Amino acid sequence: MRAVTYVRNNTVEIQDRPVPEIAPDQVLLRVGGAGLCHSDIAIIGMGDDNPLIGSTLGHEVAGTVERVGDDVRGWSPGDGAIVALILACGQCRECLAGRDNQCEVVYPRGALAPLSPGIGSPGGMADYIAVRAHHLDPIGDLDPVAAAPLADAALTPMHAINTVRDRMTGDATVVTIGLGGLGHLALQILAATTGSRIIALDTDPEKLAFAREHGADLALASDGEAADRILAETGGVGADVVFDFVGVQPTVDLAVSVVRGGGAIRFVGLGNGSFPYTAGSGTPLPWGVNIERAYGGTRSDLRQAVALARAGRIGVEVVRYPLDDAVRAFDDLHHGRVAGRAVLVP
Ligand SMILES: [Zn+2]
Ligand SMILES: [Zn+2]
Incomplete structure (x- = not known):
């Protein structure tokens, strides 16, 4: 599959990667849209010794369930889903208190940022992403291209x-x-x-x-x-x-x-x-x-944002780019040529 890979300072390229295997608690999501964020520009500009070099970018991800792991309940192939920004544990003190954007397991003191798709875990600027089922929320019949930016730009x-x-x-x-x-x-x-x-x-x-x-x-x-x-x-x-x-x-x-x-x-x-x-x-x-x-948001914040979008009360101004044009999209965002949210469409 294609994957937008951060290869060196200020440089991304599309590389060929195997479609990820899924663990029993994971879902394979066929990516429908992956939003492009100013923080992606910031991440790839952090120098040549950035530990994220070599990773697949993309922390605003929505798509369609392709396959589910053996232990997954409640999701079926064809379901529309959005991936949570912060891959919180769901069990620590902060998660249980409803502050899962500060999950102490995936955001240890001193870390650059909490663990997210594209920030420490393979991101969604690709044809597929493997995600633990409990990090997905349903989007109903929202278009994944318009839904993807809800994961950060609305959250x-x-x-x-x-x-x-x-x-x-x-x-x-x-x-x-x-x-x-x-x-x-x-x-x-x-x-x-x-x-x-x-x-x-x-x-x-x-x-x-x-x-x-x-x-x-x-x-x-x-x-x-x-x-x-x-x-x-x-x-x-x-x-x-x-x-x-x-x-x-x-x-x-x-x-x-x-x-x-x-x-x-x-x-x-x-x-x-x-x-x-x-x-x-x-x-x-x-x-x-x-x-x-302020940083990111909680799962409750995400559900509220998705509910407003599903009700037609908020909407993302989407600028679509084919995934193959990812380098151009990064360049356009970097130079202020995107009005609204750039979304890569595989
Ligand atoms: Zn972002
Ligand atoms: Zn936690």
């Missing part, structure tokens, strides 16, 4: 939103920065599941037009005037919650400068922006602000 905003859901009351203002792969789904999840006023920001006028059509009450250019606009829109107090799906210096600065006292920020984008935090007065943060370095 991750779903999780970040769920961590601050109590703050997003009907009289709250929520700011969401960045309308790319994750951000365009965050906006739709906010519109579908909260009654708060939504202010969406991006630098791209086309993405702002998308935001206006998909539930933003106000769509603003993410520029030097954005902070003043947001403060004016909130009577000078600032936003209850700010989501930053970009994380570069200007967006981190914006998040910090518009969050209200006692508000919350969720940093999701990995753009390496920073702000000074000191245990004293030398920080621009207002008192009482709650910040989380």
